[in-house]
Amino acid sequence: MIEKLHYSSRTTEVDGSATQIVNGYQQSTLNTDENMVKIFALIIDALALLSSAIKRLKAKSEQMYYDDIRDEKITAFYFLLVSFSHHPDAVIKAAALRLLEIFEQYGLEMKNEGFTTESSLLNSMLADYKKPQLLDTIALVPQCAEYIAALQEAQDNFETNRLSFEEAQGQEGTLENATQLKKTVLDQINGLLVPYLNVMEQLNEPVYGNFARTVAEITAANNQAVKRRKKKDNTPEDGE
Structure with a gap:
């Protein structure tokens, strides 16, 4: 007997298992069975929607990831400037304060x-910070140029992935979500x-047996x- 897929399966697990089942069906000779054709027409349509929903979730997740990196670089740059604004060297301190003043705007x-x-x-x-008159000031603060470059890279990466995120957002309100489609x-x-x-x-084991065993596996x-x-x-933690 074939087990039913567990309803606690993750959306990606259902997507993967259903894809394998569809692939197995398409490689079989069961497309002459009208009932199978009808069943798989439903599964294939729903699976296509589920796969699209998972891609939307992935796009949103990736955008959050790039935003987190961007935020980390903003914080790191800020504390670099704060740190050097207390530097004992008056020249470095003055340069850091000038750059910090811009940041605080x-x-x-x-x-x-x-x-x-x-x-x-x-x-x-x-x-x-790219203005020519600030180049010398930035050069006076150790690692400042590198931190700005890292921040620019983080922002560029965020914007590069923005299009797929915006497309996902645009579809979010009009399409079923992944949880509904998984069900x-x-x-x-x-x-x-x-x-x-x-x-x-x-x-009719000779006709259906191979595919049934594939689905069972x-x-x-x-x-x-x-x-x-x-x-x-x-599983309890050690010591519990």
């Missing part, structure tokens, strides 16, 4: 702004495909991964 709080506002503030600040795919596999294959394998492997994860999550 924008404020460390820029990190708390939305993506667009933060980008605008950061781009403006970086443009200020749809699970319902179709568990409620339609698995019961049908379990019956047909017994009625895929669902069993998926469920085993879910069980291992649950067991790991429930």
Whole structure:
């Protein structure tokens, strides 16, 4: 008997397992079975939507990652300037204070702004530091040029990945989310495909047996991964 896919499976696990099942079906000779054709038409359509939803989540996750790096570079640059603003060397101290004054026009709080506002503030600040009259001042503060370059790189990386994020945001309100789509795919596999294959394998093993065993292996492997994860999550810490 084929196991049903566990409903605690992650969206990526369902996406991966369903993709394997679809690939197995497409390589089989079962496309002459009208019931299988109808079942897989539903699964394939829902799977395409699920895969797209996962890509949207990935785009959002990556943008948050690049924003976190950007925020880290902003903080590091700020504290570099604060540190050297207390330097015993009067020349270095004066240079750091001048650069810190520019930074404070924008404020460390820029990190708390939305993506667009933060980008605008950061781009403006970086443009200020690129002004020719500040080159000598920047050169006086140790590592300052390197910190500015790192901040510029972080901002460039953020903007490079911005398009895919904006596309994901634009679709977010009009399309079903990954959790809803995962349930749809699970319902179709568990409620339609698995019961049908379990019956047909017994009625006509020569025709359905190979594919039924393939699906059984895929669902069993998926469920085993879910069980291992649950067991790991429930393992007490040492000393408990």
